[in-house]
Amino acid sequence: MFKKMLTILISSLLIGNIVAWFSGAAPIDFKKIDYSKTEVEQLEFLTAELGEDQSDPELMLQLGQLYSYHNEINRAGELLGAAYQQDPQNMLIKASYFSNEGKLAGAMFDPAMGLYKLFRLRQAMNQVDEAALQASSDFDVRLVRLLTFSFVGEVSGHFDRVFEDEDWFIPLIEKDTDAFPTEVRQLVYLALANAYRVKGQDNRDELNIALDYFQKAESLAECPNTMQDACEQLSQVVVTLGEA
Template structure:
């Protein structure tokens, strides 16, 4: 089956989520496109090939849409993921990837209602990620999608604390299984959690700074800041006084 073939490929090459540097208010956030690596180009070619043969392959659409979103090609991601969601509206992985991309699109838009419309669109994305986890609480990539998105949304998200539920689940399953994901996945998870604990520290919970620094320290033996989260990772490193 082509779907199984592509999922096997993605299991080797999967790179999850770019960071979400959300700001409150109406001003649009600039999600600058991130260049595709050779591995990403190969993945895109493989996914395009699957869809040329099976244009309604929802699995391939989900991963292609996520790839576009990771590299901040938000409109291309939206087109692919919207179609996948139309075909299978209850597919948790599609819903997670679609909602994560929608959170970026909400941040990127210009809002002439002083941010109210943006926040409504953001809440729709938050609700979508929560629903995806409810539908598939044991799906690693669904959980990681919510963890990374919520980790970078911070306390503008009324469900921010769910990132720590996902932290517990993800970390237990990453350490308690034989599954070995690419370093880029671990890097993105660690940066998102470092940011989440920095948010807690900024709200007055100073002990959270230790956890934030601990997660940044985990990056060092696996390649440092990831390319897809480079700006936010470097910003955190400066703010926490790390070299």
């Protein structure tokens, strides 16, 4: 039972980095995000559980996700890669593994002037999309895609999927709000707010949609620690619209 609850908690985390996942040949610095007290407890529990059963792909997935969301991407890559090798038909593992691969692509130095880096990123993003297409009714898999493409942006090659996922998530959440944890609903709103911020640029209508989603997210809970950069950027939208 505790393991099941832990999965839900970890699923409420997110890749919350407002950084370009592709910036030419130079490595991107994914700064480590501090763990909260609850997350430290999750980390200790998962590490102990995995120590007792080192072949459990679900435990590898959960611990790997936790590392990835806090930008320990090399550790995450090892665990998620091992989980994917063991269970390649698990679409949540596949989506999580290749989402982290996108970060690893961004963090690498590419002597080919960024061409290989872009190729590696696009290949990873294609796999994230494929996982979500194969598990189109799976909330968690589609959430990974939404969060990933929202923050990778146009360079993912699949940015339009964010708005397809919007059409899937919003009616589902609004139909039965109580069925989804507050943290999960908040993350959907923050991801969509960021996507409209990226899409909008100087388009006031798009920025107003971003602001609306951001205010919905703010009304639910404080900004999660993995999303501080995103919340700061979205707060700027509020200032910009207020000054316009």
